[in-house]
Amino acid sequence: MATMHKLFRSKFPAIRFLTAVQTLDKHQSPFLVPHIPILPYSDRFFGSRFFHDGRPRGPLWRGKKSIGKEALFVILGLKRFKKDEEKLGKFLKSHVSRLLKMDLVTVLGELERQEEGRLALKIFAMIQKEIWYKPDVYIFKDLIISLARSRMMEEAMQVWESMKNEKLFPDSQTYAEVIRGFLRFGSPADAMNVYEDMKKSPDPPEELPFRILLKGLLPHPLLRNRVKLDFEEMFPERHIYDPPDEIFGMK
Missing domain, CATH: 1.25.40.10 (Tetratricopeptide repeat domain)
Known part of the structure; x- marks a missing residue:
């Protein structure tokens, strides 16, 4: 009984639910569970720390999480040197030219989103020269x-x-x-x-x-x-x- 009491008081909703069903009278319908609080959808059965309902949450929903480190480094570098054509040209040759296909396309899309039109044109010109283009x-x-x-x-x-x-x-x-x-x-x-x-x-x-x-x-x-x-x-x-x-x- 002590063990059952501990389980019933558990902080995990799933365990509380199962314990309540097991302690019902044998003649009572298992689908009628009294005194069981209805939890928010995102917290049901697994707790808020273990289950996510898929709705947007925080700035990661805007796509920042999908940008790799290499692509993010290139975006920051391009914006840093955009007013210096000489440094920008060197950066394009030393870093942008090494990007993989998906990273290069990601950089283009992010520059377009940030309305960095001149930088986006330079990346687009490089994409057109790629073998896979x-x-x-x-x-x-x-x-x-x-x-x-x-x-x-x-x-x-x-x-x-x-x-x-x-x-x-x-x-x-x-x-x-x-x-x-x-x-x-x-x-x-x-x-x-x-x-x-x-x-x-x-x-x-x-x-x-x-x-x-x-x-x-x-x-x-x-x-x-x-x-x-x-x-x-x-x-x-x-x-x-x-x-x-x-x-x-x-x-």
Whole structure:
């Protein structure tokens, strides 16, 4: 009995549960367990220190844990020497060139996430020289979006042309981000050029690029009206909010 009493008072929920079931009256249903506290999902049976329910917890959820030591060292070094071309070039030859494929791709992705566009371009150029490199639409897409968000539109369009030379085509998200980038850059004409290119794409257009243009072209009613007519033709069941005429400077 003393042993059973110790087990019942155990700090481990699983042991308390099993002990309670064993001490029930033999005529009582084993599925009716009175006086057993319902523990939080993450603490059931194994205790909070032994079981994790898979939900994000802390900064490791953002992917930092997946970056290896070599890749992390290279990222820090690149950012340290980014303003000194001579030191940066030496660092690229001495450390970046030795990275394995996955580490090199990881470095590229992290630089894009941190909006280090110029460094990302250098890493991308090195990846293109690797023996294992094959044109991949997602590598181009991520780099173009990162550059567009950093307002490096000239560089973004250079990568854009390089992608097309590889017989790869942008998707709707890429079009949307490049159009948004040109509108932020104050170049509605360039945004319209990308829009015209999008209409020729083999993939059917989606709403997002149209919505971005319709909002960004408010100061340019003639261009906006062109986009609006196309939108109404392609998406007849969708609605567009038109602001009062005063916003366009008309009465």
